[in-house]
Amino acid sequence: MNRSKVTIKDVALEAGVSVATVSRLVNGTSIVSAATAAKIQETIQKLGYEPNLMARNLRKKETRVILIVCPNVTNPYYAHILAGITEASYQQGFSAVMYTTNCDPERELEGIQMLYKGRVDGAILMDGLRDHQVFYNAASRFPIVQCSEYVDTEIAPAVCIDNYQASRDMMAHLLGLGHTKIALISSNNDYVSTKIRTQAYKDSLLEAGLPVDPEYIKLGSSDYSFQSGRACALELLQSENPPSAIFCISDTFAFGSIIAAKELGITIPEELSISGFDDVEYTTMHHPFITTIAQPCYELGRTSAQMLFERLEKHSAETGLVYLDHQLVVRESTAKKKTYLTHQDTDLMVNNYSKEKK
Amino acid sequence: MNRSKVTIKDVALEAGVSVATVSRLVNGTSIVSAATAAKIQETIQKLGYEPNLMARNLRKKETRVILIVCPNVTNPYYAHILAGITEASYQQGFSAVMYTTNCDPERELEGIQMLYKGRVDGAILMDGLRDHQVFYNAASRFPIVQCSEYVDTEIAPAVCIDNYQASRDMMAHLLGLGHTKIALISSNNDYVSTKIRTQAYKDSLLEAGLPVDPEYIKLGSSDYSFQSGRACALELLQSENPPSAIFCISDTFAFGSIIAAKELGITIPEELSISGFDDVEYTTMHHPFITTIAQPCYELGRTSAQMLFERLEKHSAETGLVYLDHQLVVRESTAKKKTYLTHQDTDLMVNNYSKEKK
DNA sequence: CTGAAAGCGCTAACAT
């Protein structure tokens, strides 16, 4: 294994020109006479010369590499964003180094260090750093764009969907279907998206004159595990006063809920409506297909990358929130609230009715 | 945004020592007196010094970065391998740059170039390069390990499961259940794994004295799409002489087949057995849970990375195939061939019986 | 249009 050897000097020597000329040709920095250009090209081919990027980077103080910090790759949501980022990077002639953090603050820090060590020119953060100071320090010195999650949008831009409006849309759909007993399966992580979706759920209920019942709010695992969604739904469905609809802040929770309902012999959507969030691929792999909010993951990734390149190359310094369009996708897991009523239902509707009229 | 500035020189000046001493302390290359060490540490803290990796890399001619070349990240199979690689890299103090190729030869080449350009020390290939010459050139000069797919295992090691044995195991399971009409849903890609699984299917049939019927072999899309699996199954199931079992070389094909069977009112596993391959997470998200071959994806990734580090740090040059254990996971999608028979079945069994006895 | 030469920030002899 004889590692890369031929340098610009070798080419210059062989072609009978100076290294400067070779450099100029390779980089297109300034014009080179046709004759020498040809000779240099030829020797580059002959010798199999490839410029050493480390040397170039050191000299130019730029790497053309970006850093991607993300919680994990196995979550399809992140995987699709990643795909968008790598595609945009490829097109822009950048490479991407990946740091998966599992939301561990120590790893988040270690990832961010790449910026200080000069290994990358900028970063895309899909992980809302636990240690905010780390974020503030880094974002004030280096080009950073936040994707999906964010710490602060004033100091570095963030690209995501309008989680509040999306959640309101879904709740409007559920409410419009006549549901009044709508439960929420949220998460015990501290993502801004989680907080916003939860808030929108509450606001929607309140605006509709419905009570926010703490019994109707369950918290799944921080990584949105399918099993924790199932457990939450089981609790909800086996309670004294089960909901007729469940608003899940993640598709995986919706999945778990569907399984739970099946186990309990509850039919969907006839007896129970369930909605998801994100629209990852497996929402349409089995019936009932899940009603959900579609996020443009790939575009989220692409846009984040493009904004970072903008910052890098044009020294743009715009900050703030950039919303990409979401979409309410109505499929098979939600339907009109059943019209034949149990005694319990009747009682509650009377209660709610009076509230709505207040 | 004032990019990283403070250099080793600044630290040396401030601490009143030479750059060499600072370097020695930072790298632990040789011993430094407690007193000066303390003073240097202090100024490093004060100035917020971080060694510039580009300069270090240039000087040491090593980057401590590895390259990951993979077809795409959104496929959970690759995503899990990736997770294993990044974890091992983190532990070894390496970074990983990612190149997704979508199996495009041009991109495969561009990814490999990183080796020649000195941006990375070695590479893990999860994409069996279309242009074999590119592989041979690169593998003869740089440390490379192949994961899952491979071009040649003599020139660079490969880590994967024993696809032949795994497929034989699955076929033995199906055959043991009494199935004689076993179809195959393979893929039209040119992966070695595909070829090997297909061969094992044929060998198993032949050894059992069963014919290899070309009508029973369908080719799904190269990227194992769910929909193409469904289409293949539909063809198989609606034919004159439908199979009683389908051996799918991918879980997604098995998925599509289950959907197809449901659409046709065929019950699983009573009327039809279906087996998958890989054991990606969604094999147990819906009933029937899929009988499949579990691949240790995460371990595949970890092991590949470790082998690469071995090559990098200990200059080991072992090649050859490294098999990790697979597992036949019997779940709900396969069962004994039904015992009540149609006329057609009876006819065929007689035929097969005579063959088996030959 | 081309060449000479000065570094980019760091490590590793080679001295002391």
Place this chain on the structure above:
DNA sequence: ATGTTAGCGCTTTCAG
């Protein structure tokens, strides 16, 4: 134990 110095391979003034 510490300092001096020579590059790593490249880009980029500055001259010509």
